[in-house]
Amino acid sequence: MIRSMTAYATVEHQVEGATLGAELRSVNHRFLELSLRLPEELRALEPALRERVAARVARGKLDLVVRLRVAEGDEGLHLDQARIQTLAQAGQTLGMHFPGLSTSLTELLQFPGVVRSRAIDPEALQAAALTLMEALLDQFVAAREREGDKLAQAIAERVDGVEAHAAEARTLIPQIRAGQRQKLEARLADLAQPADPGRLEQELVLSLQKLDVDEELDRLGSHIKEIRRVLKADGAVGRRLDFLLQEFNREANTLGSKSVDVRTTNIAVELKVLIDQIREQVQNLE
Structure with a gap:
């Protein structure tokens, strides 16, 4: 299941009359960056805590805060x-x-x-902190997955829109080619000197080749299949999706640059709008 990079989790645990609490929050980031705030009694655990976070989280700017609160009273x-x-x-x-x-x-x-504060057994405290960390990460990852599922649905809806526009362009291309052929033939027929038939056919073929976007539409179809496959994958997929969107954008730009008809021009614009919307969602994925 894919995950969002934004999430929040908090847990508490009782240990020898004290309360050990932790909270973990994250926002978007290209890499994994972890900031820790620990009580003095748990400073030695920092490397172990970093390892546990890195084993469960791939990307994001994370803030981990661990607090130790001893019960109030004369004995405390x-x-x-x-x-x-x-x-x-x-x-x-x-x-x-x-x-x-x-x-x-x-x-x-x-x-x-x-x-x-009343002395607490260091070994018991560290063991409790590690147990607390696992519970915190479970809650944190679950929150990321819930948010990631929502993002995946939003992306899938827009990918469906891209596919629909690509299919519409594919049905329009033969009509546009036929129309361009008729226009070119009509213009050549108006020439004072009759053109060589072989030369005429050659120029016609070259003109229509410039309008050929079959390869772009085929590649776009392949990208659509790949992005759907990635959306069903587990782990960190944000960077791969970002790369795929660059390919999406390249095909949309080519379609727009080759367009000689307002209908395909509008389709190219709509494709770019959808691609930008997908990119906004992908920026939030791990």
């Missing part, structure tokens, strides 16, 4: 007496040089290390 927090004693001694020393120096209780409590 304590003051680091050694740190406080060190700060007191430093305050006395500084007070000798700066008599007016003062520190509020709020500022003191905010100083790193003064208030500590």
Whole structure:
């Protein structure tokens, strides 16, 4: 199943009286770019978390935030007496040089290390974080797949439109050729000097060859089959679809440049509109 590059997921898990939470969001990007914000207790897990994300996600700009929240209460927090004693001694020393120096209780409590969370077993915490990450990625990938399914449907509808316009052009081409032949024959008939029949036929063939778009329509048909096949594939398909759209656009441009009839000109315009709409959707695919 194809996936969108935009998604959001969040999960929480209880571990030893604390709450471990994580959220993962992503937007479009040409490559995989992951930004992490982790609590200090889980810094050592960054390489492992990056590996798990890379194993499940191919493209997108991702933001992963992991939070650790210890339950409030006397048993959950304590003051680091050694740190406080060190700060007191430093305050006395500084007070000798700066008599007016003062520190509020709020500022003191905010100083790193003064208030500590109740210690949590590091191994248990890391194991819980890895389990949490798998659950988060499951939810995240599922969200990408749901959005990708909607995008695939929108793309398929527009591909159907491209196929319908190509079929219409194919039915019009014989009529346009016949009309151009009649016009060319009428103009040659008006010449004062009669033209050589062999030369006349040669010029007629060259003129009609310039209007030949059968190859372009055949290639467009092949591209339509391929894009439908890719839409049913699994994994990252965005780049391949983007390449196919370049081919779509090339055939539409050729059809427009060879057109000598307002009907095929309009078809070429409609094709380009549909191709641009498909490209907008493809930009969101992984």
